[in-house]
Amino acid sequence: MNTNRLRVGVIGAGNIATIAQLPTLVQRDDVELAALVSRREDPSSLVRRWGFNAAYKTVEEMLAAQELDAVFVLTPRSEHAHAVELCLKRDVDVFCEKPLAPATQEAEHLADLADERGRILMVDFNRRYAPVYTAGREAFGDKGATFCVAQKNRPGSEYRATFENAIHMVDLLRWYCGGEPVHVAAHAAGEDPWEEDGLAATIRFSTGNTGVLMAARTAGAWNEKLDAYGDGKTVEVRAPETVSTTINGVTTSRELSAEAYGWATATDTLGFSTAVHHFLDRVADRAQPLTSGREAVRTQRLLDQILAAAGLPTEEQTGREWASHAVNAS
Template identity: 75%
Template sequence: MSDRTLRVGVVGAGNIAHVAQLPTLVGRDDVELSALVTRRADPSALVRRWGFRTVHPTVEAMLEAGDLDALFVLTPRSEHVDATRRALRAGVDVFCEKPLATSTQDAQDLARLAEEQGRVLMVGFNRRFAPVYEAGRQAFSDSGASFCVAQKNRAGSEYRATFENAIHMVDLLRWYCGGEPVDVAGHAAGQDPWQEDGVSALVRFDNGHTGVLMAARNAGGWGEKLDAYGDGVTAAITAPDRVSITQAGATTVREMSPEAFGWATATQTFGFAGAVHHFLDRVRDRQQPLTSGAEAAKTQLLLDQILAAAGLPTEELEGREWASHATR
């Protein structure tokens, strides 16, 4: 693709979009926010703030109007499949927030559709683009770390808490360990399988590496960290700010906030900006994204294996709605 301006559409402009994707999109001089789909009765404030050229009531109407190179699907997860499928069939590249779908089968189907249509499909597993996690992964070879412990603990549960939140850490386990799972054991805490108190899991990969997941939802507060070991290297990440790498008896520590003189924001430190830039670069060069639809489907399949091993449901509860990003 030439260096011409990319015409970008956005479906859903809720809380996360305002923090994560939209600031990055408007900061690029090669992007035009061509169209927005929103349920807001009066979208004028969104138009003024972000500079959208047109507003549509549905994805169908947006795609029928044409003139889009890429679409960002930033809606609640129950709406991901329909919007993504329509865009891919219309010949539009898609960035979809995680998870790609509410079921692994749907995620796999979308990945195949993107391949058939020759479109770029990327899923917003932004942790792979966070500077601290990138630095930690770079300390190991392509084969990955021999052992990896990934934790994301929070105070307070929610509907399908592990599926909604720990999926980031499951994706990091796959990325850091560098293989595909061959054996999964899991345990869930709490009495409500739809709003669990947490999950722990042990994953053995086909290259002999081992991953451990800890996702406690009855913790005293929010915390996210990852420790990885192998090849005489130790990487310790405390997200989103700190990574230490130890090898040959020496430890190098990098802290992100001081580097940015205190101005670092979640948009950069958690990798949201990096994910957006990566997608737009892949739209231009037509290469596969690091977190492609196919990669996302593999992560979702592993998450299903963890949930099943822990005795938790792997499907949505009919009539139950995910609310985290519902403001649109």
């Protein structure tokens, strides 16, 4: 038996937590689920299902009652900043759902706080941990992709759709192309700037590489894909299942189908479980996560530039701050 288990708290146990993080956490014999924060009137079913030691109504109550090593903040985005700040000030390492905060200035404050306190702060940009995207990125090495086109399309919009959902692809463009943005051009569709019908953008990076974002909310079905080119190589990702790499006319394909990947679910194929393991490993070795708070700020700052270039707001709409919701696996 492992007697040096990490005492972990979880804030929020909605769809994303039950699909992604909690099934991964209960598989680790070095983790003790010490505490849950839930708004449910009676969270006893969650406590029994996942094996929590105790449940609390607020983050403040949990932190007052428990000595924790790490906390997972899995609430809607409007609640992220408050919970993350409280945990960091108690010198607890934090894993936070994306985005880190509704406003980039808030996110930057949290990244600064984590540095000041010497804490690990990681944001769940899980696509960087998905096997297909990881394999595609490895093909380009330190130079990155000369051109990268990232798309996340789906039918129907939602409040702040690009910020809530297409931010995943913005983060992938930063990762694949490298460097910092030096020029951004963008165009949005639709009449409601708070619930746009989609957005397209072109980003020129300091590396000389170029990224293209497509986020169509007028599509006929959900799809997520990425095409990247450079140094005589082509990478085609069709998430979450396939990645093809072509070098000098020879194509190698990898398919993460149910049969090929041990009946894997989105928890594995979209990188959710690997992200959890990555965070816990960084808690142990104190190295910076791939998607640290500081990295998340850079992605959010680029997203702000894209939104501004498209004439969309970069802040929450007054009165709708609570319209965000916990993301699901899609």
